[in-house]
Amino acid sequence: MPDSLRFQTRRLDYKRLLPSLLSSHQTLLTVIWTAVFILVVVWQTNAVDRLLTYHHRRFSQPPKPIPKLRHPVFNLTDFGAVGDGVSLNTKAFERAISEIHKRGGGQLNVGPGVWLTAPFNLTSHITLFLAENAVILGIDDENYWPLMPPLPSYGYGRERRGPRYGSLIHGQNLKDVVITGHNGTIDGQGKTWWEKYRKNLLNHTRGPLVQIMWSRDIVISHITLQDSPFWTLHPYDCQNVTITNVTILAPSSGAPNTDGIDPDSCDNMVIEDSYISVGDDGVAIKSGWDQYGIAYGRPSTNIVIRNLIVRSMISAGVSIGSEMSGGVSNITVENLLVWNSKRGIRIKTSAGRGGYVRHIAYQNLTLENVRVGIVIKTDYNEHPDNGYDPNALPVIEDIRFTGIHGQGIRIPVRIYGSREIPVRNVTFRDMLVGITYKKKHIFQCSYVQGRVIGKIFPVPCENLDTYDDVGRLVRLGVSQNSSDTDYDA
Numbered sequence: 001m002p003d004s005l006r007f008q009t010r011r012l013d014y015k016r017l018l019p020s021l022l023s024s025h026q027t028l029l030t031v032i033w034t035a036v037f038i039l040v041v042v043w044q045t046n047a048v049d050r051l052l053t054y055h056h057r058r059f060s061q062p063p064k065p066i067p068k069l070r071h072p073v074f075n076l077t078d079f080g081a082v083g084d085g086v087s088l089n090t091k092a093f094e095r096a097i098s099e100i101h102k103r104g105g106g107q108l109n110v111g112p113g114v115w116l117t118a119p120f121n122l123t124s125h126i127t128l129f130l131a132e133n134a135v136i137l138g139i140d141d142e143n144y145w146p147l148m149p150p151l152p153s154y155g156y157g158r159e160r161r162g163p164r165y166g167s168l169i170h171g172q173n174l175k176d177v178v179i180t181g182h183n184g185t186i187d188g189q190g191k192t193w194w195e196k197y198r199k200n201l202l203n204h205t206r207g208p209l210v211q212i213m214w215s216r217d218i219v220i221s222h223i224t225l226q227d228s229p230f231w232t233l234h235p236y237d238c239q240n241v242t243i244t245n246v247t248i249l250a251p252s253s254g255a256p257n258t259d260g261i262d263p264d265s266c267d268n269m270v271i272e273d274s275y276i277s278v279g280d281d282g283v284a285i286k287s288g289w290d291q292y293g294i295a296y297g298r299p300s301t302n303i304v305i306r307n308l309i310v311r312s313m314i315s316a317g318v319s320i321g322s323e324m325s326g327g328v329s330n331i332t333v334e335n336l337l338v339w340n341s342k343r344g345i346r347i348k349t350s351a352g353r354g355g356y357v358r359h360i361a362y363q364n365l366t367l368e369n370v371r372v373g374i375v376i377k378t379d380y381n382e383h384p385d386n387g388y389d390p391n392a393l394p395v396i397e398d399i400r401f402t403g404i405h406g407q408g409i410r411i412p413v414r415i416y417g418s419r420e421i422p423v424r425n426v427t428f429r430d431m432l433v434g435i436t437y438k439k440k441h442i443f444q445c446s447y448v449q450g451r452v453i454g455k456i457f458p459v460p461c462e463n464l465d466t467y468d469d470v471g472r473l474v475r476l477g478v479s480q481n482s483s484d485t486d487y488d489a
Contacts, residue, residue, distance in 0.1 A: 063112055063132055064182050070107040070127040074099065076115065083113020085137060090118040090144075097123050105176070110134045110184065118144035119207070122171035130184020130223055138168040138209070138229075140192040145207055151236065153265060153288030153296035153326060156384045157205030158230075159197075165207035167234070174215040183247070185224040186210065193229035194255055206230035206257070212238055221245050231259045232278065237298055241269040248276045252313040255279030260310070262286055265298035265326055273307045281319040281346075282310035282338075285328055287355065290388040293325025294354045300326070305333045316343035322380040324394065325355040334363040338370055346375040347396065351420060352383055354392035360399045367406035367433060374401065374413045378421040397424040407434035410442075412458055417447030426450030428464070432457050446481040
């Protein structure tokens with residue numbers, strides 16, 4: 001696996017917090033995150049500048065040599081491709097990948113240039129390498145995009161009944177696939193898709209940018225993914241997936257459903273050391289939709305998400321659900337910065353989903369200028385059809401929050417269980433965030449059971465038992481089921 005990049009976050013101004021609440025531990029954490037963010041801003045600014053000018057760029061320095069990561073090695077130009085941003089190179093990709101398939105594996109190099117293409121399929125034992133200033137550009141005419149059956153755990157296309165559009169880069173039943181490079185770009189030209197979607201001009205569900213299905217041993221690293229028509233990177237029912245050192249970009253508004261990474265019924269997965277700024281959830285863990293997900297029965301489990309910087313002005317930095325009917329468990333989210341976003345982290349579900357969300361650990365989260373920090377929502381009523389069972393109630397339990405810090409938070413916590421779907425065994429420890437909302441009940445709970453260990457700020461809701469730093473019970477919780485919903489969380 002490539003060495004992880006060291007990221008960092010923008011300077012956190014804790015002057016607005018009470019000095020008595022600041023500790024040397026938190027000051028050190030602030031300094032470390034500040035150093036990391038400066039590096040990321042500089043790196044990301046340079047990356048965006050390259051993307052904005054790639055059609056007219058003239059290179060004054062020799063390109064980085066492309067390493068031979070797998071043999072045999074082929075260049076896309078060997079198969080007749082032209083990187084002028086106008087010529088359609090679908091056949092060149094297909095011929096190259098067919099040759100690699102015949103050889104039992106190989107490496108396909110995509111050199112500097114803009115390589116316009118319709119969707120194409122990968123094969124097993126392939127390394128797709130995008131050189132510096134290489135752009136795989138998806139054609140923005142949906143007539144070139146193949147139609148595929150709905151995902152079996154969804155029953156229907158996510159937006160329309162019937163077939164769905166495939167992805168720009170697609171793979172099914174594969175083993176040992178690597179997509180990497182010198183931060184080359186895969187661009188979905190999503191603007192055309194978003195405009196047609198808003199105008200209701202599409203007859204089928206939009207496709208992801210990259211989708212790998214029923215596959216194992218997948219590595220995606222050191223590339224930029226931008227402007228997907230729909231979800232950006234969608235591993236579906238896959239095992240042993242590593243996503244590291246990727247940049248995922250879409251406009252912060254006007255780019256509907258452009259989730260960054262959607263692990264869907266996946267097992268054994270790492271998402272790390274990446275920057276995501278998109279028009280929906282940064283990461284959204286899923287496992288199927290209502291009765292179709294229950295019948296498919298493939299959970300998302302054993303997933304580690306770490307060292308991410310995420311912005312989501314429309315949704316959340318990291319979400320679980322709402323399609324989680326196959327179950328979600330054993331998830332660790334650590335060293336996460338969410339900035340200038342609507343929500344920090346969110347779990348969303350509803351009656352009819354079934355399944356479960358359990359054994360979830362959030363550790364060392366930094367939230368900066370986030371409207372709602374932590375959200376658990378149990379009334380996300382969106383269903384594929386009327387065939388769902390309203391008595392299929394999800395279970396939400398064993399959720400741990402440790403080390404939550406930041407500033408500029410309007411509502412730090414909003415956990416709304418219900419009588420039918422209570423939230424059980426929630427734990428908060430080491431929480432200190434600066435708030436911008438002076439309302440009394442800013443730590444909001446409904447049908448929640450759990451505990452607070454040690455001192456946290458702001459003051460927690462009364463539903464939670466209170467323990468001191470050494471684990472001695474101080475106060476038993478009292479049920480206070482808030483109905484205070486001043487805006488949608």
